[in-house]
Amino acid sequence: MALSNGCSPVTRVAIFGGTHGNELSGVYLVKHWLNHIGEITRAGMEVTPFITNPRAVEKCVRYIDVDLNRVFDDQHLRKEITPTLPYEVRRAKEIHCRFGPKGSDQAYDVIFDLHNTTSHMGPTLILEDSKDDFVIHMSHYIQNSMAPLQCTVLLLDHPGMKYSTTRSISKHPVGVEIGPQAHGIVRADILDQMRRIVKYALDFIQYFNEGRVFAPCSINAYQVLEKEVYPRDENGDLIACIHSKLQDCDWQELNPGDPIFVTPDGKEIMYKGESTIYPTFINEAAYYEKNHAFTKTQKVTLQAQTLRCSSIQQ
Amino acid sequence: MALSNGCSPVTRVAIFGGTHGNELSGVYLVKHWLNHIGEITRAGMEVTPFITNPRAVEKCVRYIDVDLNRVFDDQHLRKEITPTLPYEVRRAKEIHCRFGPKGSDQAYDVIFDLHNTTSHMGPTLILEDSKDDFVIHMSHYIQNSMAPLQCTVLLLDHPGMKYSTTRSISKHPVGVEIGPQAHGIVRADILDQMRRIVKYALDFIQYFNEGRVFAPCSINAYQVLEKEVYPRDENGDLIACIHSKLQDCDWQELNPGDPIFVTPDGKEIMYKGESTIYPTFINEAAYYEKNHAFTKTQKVTLQAQTLRCSSIQQ
Ligand SMILES: [Zn+2]
Ligand SMILES: [Zn+2]
Numbered sequence: 193m194a195l196s197n198g199c200s201p202v203t204r205v206a207i208f209g210g211t212h213g214n215e216l217s218g219v220y221l222v223k224h225w226l227n228h229i230g231e232i233t234r235a236g237m238e239v240t241p242f243i244t245n246p247r248a249v250e251k252c253v254r255y256i257d258v259d260l261n262r263v264f265d266d267q268h269l270r271k272e273i274t275p276t277l278p279y280e281v282r283r284a285k286e287i288h289c290r291f292g293p294k295g296s297d298q299a300y301d302v303i304f305d306l307h308n309t310t311s312h313m314g315p316t317l318i319l320e321d322s323k324d325d326f327v328i329h330m331s332h333y334i335q336n337s338m339a340p341l342q343c344t345v346l347l348l349d350h351p352g353m354k355y356s357t358t359r360s361i362s363k364h365p366v367g368v369e370i371g372p373q374a375h376g377i378v379r380a381d382i383l384d385q386m387r388r389i390v391k392y393a394l395d396f397i398q399y400f401n402e403g404r405v406f407a408p409c410s411i412n413a414y415q416v417l418e419k420e421v422y423p424r425d426e427n428g429d430l431i432a433c434i435h436s437k438l439q440d441c442d443w444q445e446l447n448p449g450d451p452i453f454v455t456p457d458g459k460e461i462m463y464k465g466e467s468t469i470y471p472t473f474i475n476e477a478a479y480y481e482k483n484h485a486f487t488k489t490q491k492v493t494l495q496a497q498t499l500r501c502s503s504i505q506q
Numbered sequence: 507m508a509l510s511n512g513c514s515p516v517t518r519v520a521i522f523g524g525t526h527g528n529e530l531s532g533v534y535l536v537k538h539w540l541n542h543i544g545e546i547t548r549a550g551m552e553v554t555p556f557i558t559n560p561r562a563v564e565k566c567v568r569y570i571d572v573d574l575n576r577v578f579d580d581q582h583l584r585k586e587i588t589p590t591l592p593y594e595v596r597r598a599k600e601i602h603c604r605f606g607p608k609g610s611d612q613a614y615d616v617i618f619d620l621h622n623t624t625s626h627m628g629p630t631l632i633l634e635d636s637k638d639d640f641v642i643h644m645s646h647y648i649q650n651s652m653a654p655l656q657c658t659v660l661l662l663d664h665p666g667m668k669y670s671t672t673r674s675i676s677k678h679p680v681g682v683e684i685g686p687q688a689h690g691i692v693r694a695d696i697l698d699q700m701r702r703i704v705k706y707a708l709d710f711i712q713y714f715n716e717g718r719v720f721a722p723c724s725i726n727a728y729q730v731l732e733k734e735v736y737p738r739d740e741n742g743d744l745i746a747c748i749h750s751k752l753q754d755c756d757w758q759e760l761n762p763g764d765p766i767f768v769t770p771d772g773k774e775i776m777y778k779g780e781s782t783i784y785p786t787f788i789n790e791a792a793y794y795e796k797n798h799a800f801t802k803t804q805k806v807t808l809q810a811q812t813l814r815c816s817s818i819q820q
Contacts, residue, residue, distance in 0.1 A: 223743055224770040252794070310688040374624040374688035376791035380750040380768055429537055436694040454694055456538040477690035480566070 199326050201503050202301040202364070202397045206240045206291055207232065207390060209306045211261050211358045212478065213248025214375040217386045218306025218368075232390065234398045244287060244305075244358055247279060252376055254478055255280055261305075264294065265356040287358065294361035303362035304393060306386060309371035310477045311486075312440040315343045315385045318367030319413070320360060322349055325496035327364050330396045332409045332496070337392040341385070344443055345413040346472065347492060366393070372440075375477055406499040414443065414470050414489035422485045423453055423461060432461055434475045434485060442472045453485070513640050515817050516615040516678070516711045520554045520605055521546065521704060523620045525575050525672045526792065527562025528689040531700045532620025532682075546704065548712045558601060558619075558672055561593060566690055568792050569594055575619075578608065579670040601672065608675035617676035618707060620700060623685035624791045625800075626754040629657040629699045632681030633727070634674060636663055639810035641678050644710045646723045646810075651706040655699070658757055659727040660786065661806060680707070686754075689791055720813040728757065728784050728803035736799045737767055737775060746775055748789045748799060756786045767799070 209222030225232050225241035232239045243249055245260045257278035263269075268281050269288050291300045315338060317331050335343045346369070348357075359365035368389050373382045400406070423432045432453035438446070445468050446452070453461035463469075465488070473479060474486040523536030539546050539555035546553045557563055559574045571592035577583075582595050583602050605614045629652060631645050649657045660683070662671075673679035682703050687696045714720070737746045746767035752760070759782050760766070767775035777783075779802070787793060788800040 220744060220747070221770075228770070310691055372688070374686070374791050376689065376794060377624055377789050378744065378747040379753060379789070380747050381753070383747065384750075430534060430692065433534070433692040433694050433697065436698075439694060456535075456542070475691050475693070477688050480690060 199400075199499060199502055200301075201236075201401045201501050202326075203236065203401070204238050204240075204300045205302045205304070205394070205397065206242055206300050206362070207304045207306065208242055208244045208358060210243040210245050210249040211305055212254045212259075212307060212375075213245050213250070214252045214254055215306075215308035215373075216252075216376065216378045217308050217370060217373065217383050219243065219249050220378050220383065221306065221387060221390070232394060234394050236401050237394075237397065239394065242291075245280065245283060254375070257281075260284060261358050262356045264288065264358055264360050268356075269294070284358070288361055292361040300362040302364045302366065302397065303359040304366050304368055304390060305357065305359040306390075307367060307369045308373045308375065308382065309369055309473060310374060311442050311472065311474050312372045313344065313369060313442045313472055314371070315341065315389060316346055316369040316472075317343060317389070318346045318348050318369055319494075320348055320357070320365050322347055322413075322415075322492070322494055324364060325499055326400075327366060328411060328494050328496035329400075329406045329409060329499045330366070330393055332411050333396040333406075334389055334392045335411065337395075338385075338388060343389065345411055345494070346489065347413045347415040347494065350416045400499070400501055403501055408495070408497050410493050410495040413492050413494050414472060415492045417469065417488040417490055419482075419484045420452065420471070420486050420488060421483050422480070423455075424483070431455055432459075435460060438471065438474060438486070440474070442474050443470055445469075446471050513714075513813060513816055514615075515550075515715045515815050516640075517550065517715070518552050518554075518614045519616045519618070519708070519711065520556055520614050520676070521618045521620065522556055522558045522672060524557040524559050524563040525619050526568045526573075526621060526689075527559050527564070528566050528568055529620075529622035529687075530566075530690065530692045531622050531684060531687065531697050533557065533563050534692050534697065535620065535701060535704070546708060548708050550715050551708075551711065553708065556605075559594065559597060568689070571595075574598060575672050576670045578602065578672055578674050582670075583608070598672075602675055606675040614676040616678045616680065616711065617673040618680050618682055618704060619671065619673040620704075621681060621683045622687045622689065622696065623683055623787060624688060625756050625786065625788050626686045627658065627683060627756045627786055628685070629655065629703060630660055630683040630786075631657060631703070632660045632662050632683055633808075634662055634671070634679050636661055636727075636729075636806070636808055638678060639813055640714075641680060642725060642808050642810035643714075643720045643723060643813045644680070644707055646725050647710040647720075648703055648706045649725065651709075652699075652702060657703065659725055659808070660803065661727045661729040661808065664730045685790075714813070714815055717815055722809070722811050724807050724809040727806050727808050728786060729806045731783065731802040731804055733796075733798045734766065734785070734800050734802060735797050736794070737769075738797070745769055746773075749774060752785065752788060752800070754788070756788050757784055759783075760785050
């Protein structure tokens, strides 16, 4: 028998919406669940829906002062509260106290953070740790439940990102990213996909807590490598946009020499990398200010051992 | 022979981008044309590309203080300049001086104002006057040139809207509205459609100025009736979203009893009107704050007599 991977029961779960205040599927669902908790209630678990950036939600903007999803690192969380502290850093300290402290035993077990993208990524789970068997099994369960609809796994274990997301204060952080959806709107189809992902995730946790044993599994994932930047002129203005052959082609292979940008004069700019990559977050609206045209990934396989809840392990 | 519709030569044309600062197709094209004027240069015409709301463009937001596209009415244009005057009203006064004065002989002949929408409207021309034979002929020419791609005509002669748009300072105002495109991004396919519309429009004006006679024509249009509002609770929060059977169905007939919204509990809300309408601007992001779920329209036919340039009329 395979080595069993004992894991503590998962009793405290939070579902975050509005980390980016204009990504409305999560905002809409979390507001609904706050008034209709039954849908996300599961025996033996405390499940907390929570709006993380209420001021950004109120104004329907990504953030007020700084991106909330990039400030959950030591440097920001340790800052003293002063009148000039950016709103999101103050808010991060509050969330850290309420759902953390990050890295401690008291931290929440699982946080799902609900996001939307203007990219054609479809339903996507974002994991931060390739060794987290619990989350790999959960992803596997969700993927099977969502089929035939594809639910892609993005592995964000890039040092610059991993430790600063809002969800990273929990023991098992899971990002849920669904697109294409314009920021500032709610689409019924995207809402339904997000809701199903949360339902299947909570079902999985309940089965896990009840003692179900999950046989070893593996899943395909796309591991973040680096970003591709936009071509700009000396004023910072775009001088090319995403090529129509790349637009909407998230997760499809991109080879050296394939067109990635096109200028207004019709000049094509080719991908100059040395090997095949799999682009994602192609033409995400919020990434223009980061000068981030798309994210390069590589295919990896994530493997997990037998999973069982340690409290009822034999 | 049909009555000829004498019309002065069209010598001054402006192309506006960035009236809404986060609708990037027009911003991108106008910035390009400012540095590459050749593409829009035509003999005998002055064609001026112009960014109307540069501060909103800079911040990539719809507007800074108020919607620029709603303040070109007497009430706003007559306001005195004071330190508390909203930025867009100040800007409207400048644009009115530069391209107007509105209603005067000195006003520009034609202004194209370039917009994007998150709604699935496809390429759309927005006219403000059902009797403007010049613009009806131009629309007819553009539609034929765009075929087989459909280019729809929306007739916005609603009293509440007609006289307040940015383009309304010109003798022949034409809105160009293309979607779906998320605000804050540039899509190559949408860009190409917008660029073709502007090219065909300028070609048409040139042929007109050169003396080409355009035989009587008629076009189908959708005339704006009123808006449908979102269902909201007492806090102003949405309690239903656009039904998946209505989403992306701009210009398709909607009959009494058809579903238009769905609540998170799956309850469908039906259209309660008394006759068939043709919805458009379905799920436009910028209209959430206006509580405007979609625009109702009815089908009309616009007819134009023979058109010829009066300066060379026999
Ligand atoms: Zn987000
Ligand atoms: Zn607009």
